[in-house]
Amino acid sequence: MTFQQYLMLFLLIMMALAFPYYIRANVKTRLRKCNEKNDIEGSLKILDGRLYSYLFGKYAVLWGKIQLFMATNDMERLAETLNAVIDGRFSKKEKNQAISTTFFFFVDAQDKEMWEKQLKFLKDSAKAEEYEFDRAMFRMLVDHSATEDDVEIIKEKLDALKNVKGNHSSQIGIMEYMLGVHYSDNGNKHEAKRYLRDARLHLKDTPYHSKIKKML
Secondary structure, eight states: OOHHHHHHHHHHHHHHHHHHHHHHHHHHHHHHHHHHTTOHHHHHHHHHSHHHHHHHOHHHHHHHHHHHHHHHTOHHHHHHHHHHHHHSSOOHHHHHHHHHHHHHHHHHTTOHHHHHHHHHHHHHHSOHHHHHHHHHHHHHHTSOOOOHHHHHHHHHHHHHHHTSSSOOHHHHHHHHHHHHHHHHHTTOHHHHHHHHHHHHHHTTTSHHHHHHHHHO
16 A cells, blocks of 8 residues: 555545544534524424534533523523423433532422422432532522521522623522512512612522512
8 A cells, every 4th residue: 555545544534533523513403503592492492403402412402402492581491391301211411410500490480390309319329518509599499488508508608609701691690589588588689689679680680680670
């Protein structure tokens, strides 16, 4: 085999190895652009396509939908997708990620059937500190029985997240919103406004922005 033939074979092998990465990057870019344009149907078309499932797996499809429905506050389809994760043959780690990430939304929506199902799973699978955080959230937003310990749990989590690199605006905003609701329920208008104003900034371009605006 000549040098040119070896070179051609090498190039063909490299192209074959690089092609799947190119396809994956292309599909992710298309999905990101649809999400940025709030093209819900376009995003769903990509996620429901055979290619996305083949490249990234079934859980990635459902996880993509979960993120999409959280961003649009589509609680009906969010519940449907989360149930598919809970009832599906996925790892405990994957189920825990989906349940803990969506827990706030069902608690805030007062969806008893869903948050009871989530708490039951988290009690057996989540780390102790994660479960305590979710319980504190529940007491703060559902039965309004949050203690000072619960408030400290949320504040500690909030302070820690502010020091983590990356864009965590939505998570920060949600915790600020929770604290704002708590202080509003307990008649502390000054602290309620302080946290809700910060939450409104961090939750800009989400359904919670207008909700918080009405509360202020």
